[in-house]
Amino acid sequence: MGYKALARKWRPKNFDEVMGQTETVSLLRNALTSERVHHAYLFTGTRGVGKTTMARIFAKALNCEKGVTPNPCGKCFSCQGIDNNNMVDLIEVDAASRTKVEETRELLDNVQYAPTQGRFKIYLIDEIHMFSKHSFNALLKTLEEPPEHVKFLLATTDHEKIPATVLSRCLKLNLKKISNKFLINYIEQVLEGEGIASSREAIKIIAESADGSARDALSLLDRIIVLSDGSIETADVSKLFGIIDKTIIIKIFELIAENNQAEVFKLIRDLAELAPNYELMLDQMLSLLKKIAVFQVTKDASQLSQDEDKIIMLSKKINPELCQLFFEICLLSKRNLIYSVEHNVAFEIMLVRLLNFKSDANNESNSQTQAGSSYSNSSIGDTPSKGMGSSNDEKKINKKDSTSAQAIQCLTWLEIVERLDIGGLPGELVNNAEMTYLKNENISLKIPLKHQHLNKKPYIDSIEKRINKVFGGTFKVAVGLEESTPDVDSPAYQKAATKEENTSKEKERLLNKPQVRDLQNLFDAKLKDIHLREET
Numbered sequence: 185m186g187y188k189a190l191a192r193k194w195r196p197k198n199f200d201e202v203m204g205q206t207e208t209v210s211l212l213r214n215a216l217t218s219e220r221v222h223h224a225y226l227f228t229g230t231r232g233v234g235k236t237t238m239a240r241i242f243a244k245a246l247n248c249e250k251g252v253t254p255n256p257c258g259k260c261f262s263c264q265g266i267d268n269n270n271m272v273d274l275i276e277v278d279a280a281s282r283t284k285v286e287e288t289r290e291l292l293d294n295v296q297y298a299p300t301q302g303r304f305k306i307y308l309i310d311e312i313h314m315f316s317k318h319s320f321n322a323l324l325k326t327l328e329e330p331p332e333h334v335k336f337l338l339a340t341t342d343h344e345k346i347p348a349t350v351l352s353r354c355l356k357l358n359l360k361k362i363s364n365k366f367l368i369n370y371i372e373q374v375l376e377g378e379g380i381a382s383s384r385e386a387i388k389i390i391a392e393s394a395d396g397s398a399r400d401a402l403s404l405l406d407r408i409i410v411l412s413d414g415s416i417e418t419a420d421v422s423k424l425f426g427i428i429d430k431t432i433i434i435k436i437f438e439l440i441a442e443n444n445q446a447e448v449f450k451l452i453r454d455l456a457e458l459a460p461n462y463e464l465m466l467d468q469m470l471s472l473l474k475k476i477a478v479f480q481v482t483k484d485a486s487q488l489s490q491d492e493d494k495i496i497m498l499s500k501k502i503n504p505e506l507c508q509l510f511f512e513i514c515l516l517s518k519r520n521l522i523y524s525v526e527h528n529v530a531f532e533i534m535l536v537r538l539l540n541f542k543s544d545a546n547n548e549s550n551s552q553t554q555a556g557s558s559y560s561n562s563s564i565g566d567t568p569s570k571g572m573g574s575s576n577d578e579k580k581i582n583k584k585d586s587t588s589a590q591a592i593q594c595l596t597w598l599e600i601v602e603r604l605d606i607g608g609l610p611g612e613l614v615n616n617a618e619m620t621y622l623k624n625e626n627i628s629l630k631i632p633l634k635h636q637h638l639n640k641k642p643y644i645d646s647i648e649k650r651i652n653k654v655f656g657g658t659f660k661v662a663v664g665l666e667e668s669t670p671d672v673d674s675p676a677y678q679k680a681a682t683k684e685e686n687t688s689k690e691k692e693r694l695l696n697k698p699q700v701r702d703l704q705n706l707f708d709a710k711l712k713d714i715h716l717r718e719e720t
């Protein structure tokens with residue numbers, strides 16, 4: 185026998201083996217014990233949480249030769265048949281591959297016939313939300329008057345796409361994401377059963393990457409086992425997932441805290457050669473910042489498991505406000521990462537932002553100290569940077585102003601406009617404008633001459649109002665006209681450019697599809713045009 189995927193080999197075979205779904209299991213057990221079994225169940229939940237596994241165990245419980253029982257024997261003809269996928273009275277359907285109404289009708293036409301071997305004829309329909317409207321109607325007719333010998337077990341990752349008429353005839357069971365604790369136990373059990381040694385840390389990484397899905401956890405394990413020789417080490421797993429060692433994440437913040445720009449970028453370029461997973465790296469940075477922020481409030485070092493002294497040191501070098509700001513910037517970068525083609529570039533730009541704020545904070549704390557301000561306390565440990573260009577007076581902005589100005593300053597104009605979410609002609613104005621200046625709550629915009637009809641005081645007033653509402657401040661907006669410059673930095677232009685880029689990427693992808701290539705070769709066909717649907 186060849187290698188059997190772990191997810192199949194270790195699939196729970198009875199209710200006792202199901203993990204992390206206590207409520208659903210006890211509900212099904214009760215139904216079986218009291219023999220009050222509904223005729224249709226809908227299992228909902230994200231991928232890999234055990235929807236079809238649960239349905240199959242339930243099917244065994246209904247058809248076990250020992251009688252309807254919460255503990256199917258697992259040995260009889262029926263139980264074995266279900267375990268080996270050859271029980272004729274369990275009809276498994278993947279709705280995603282069978283969406284035509286004729287197929288559904290054909291399937292349901294057989295509902296009236298009695299089961300061949302078992303007590304019940306059981307229809308297990310996975311990804312039921314993929315059914316067409318007509319297929320749902322066909323199903324609904326059967327659900328309205330189901331024969332005594334038929335049970336429907338439906339499973340879906342997206343119950344909102346199921347018509348209310350169908351939903352109302354099913355008993356809905358919501359399966360939860362599997363907690364990390366359960367996943368870790370599960371992976372440990374599987375590895376023990378497979379006779380493979382592993383470090384606890386490696387298992388934790390796998391569990392975290394699986395994100396609540398038992399199936400994902402096991403397919404990740406499959407991949408790692410192939411690559412490892414008998415034992416799974418943290419380093420192997422980190423390498424496979426592109427996870428950067430924690431000490432390096434700490435080092436990045438140490439260098440930022442010292443405002444050591446050259447070393448930060450040297451470190452990042454070295455890292456880039458390891459092709460790290462930047463999303464995970466941002467997660468690690470966020471997690472570290474969270475630890476620093478919590479320590480700054482609680483001063484409780486006992487909660488810091490590892491790297492205690494490093495975190496305490498960083499909590500002194502990065503003041504609480506800056507820590508919050510860093511967190512915001514990292515979070516925003518993580519969200520925007522999906523729009524970026526080159527993750528390393530996006531990551532470097534984020535570092536530039538962090539460094540900018542660090543040096544700003546240095547300058548400010550320096551000037552505040554000189555001005556005898558009480559805020560200097562919050563920046564203990566900051567090293568004053570050398571060569572301050574501007575006068576102290578200019579830097580003496582009050583604290584409230586600097587906070588709202590700071591929040592907005594870590595955003596591009598496009599990001600600001602997206603947050604403003606403003607419509608009508610003021611919306612046109614902001615979308616066609618470029619930001620030329622942003623400091624101390626003064627914003628200067630410029631728009632091309634062709635849009636000069638938008639340069640009206642009421643529009644500007646309503647933009648000011650909106651900015652002040654969203655970012656909380658007293659911003660002043662000034663708009664100027666520009667004759668010659670192309671408006672390449674305006675949100676309208678950038679959105680159009682992104683759309684064009686997506687379209688051309690999609691075109692390239694289509695042209696590379698074998699089916700399309702065949703068409704081209706056979707009929708000398710040309711791809712004329714493609715349209716992307718707007719996501720809503």
Ligand SMILES: [Zn+2]
Pocket residue numbers: 247248249250256257258259260261262263264
């Ligand atoms: Zn049995």
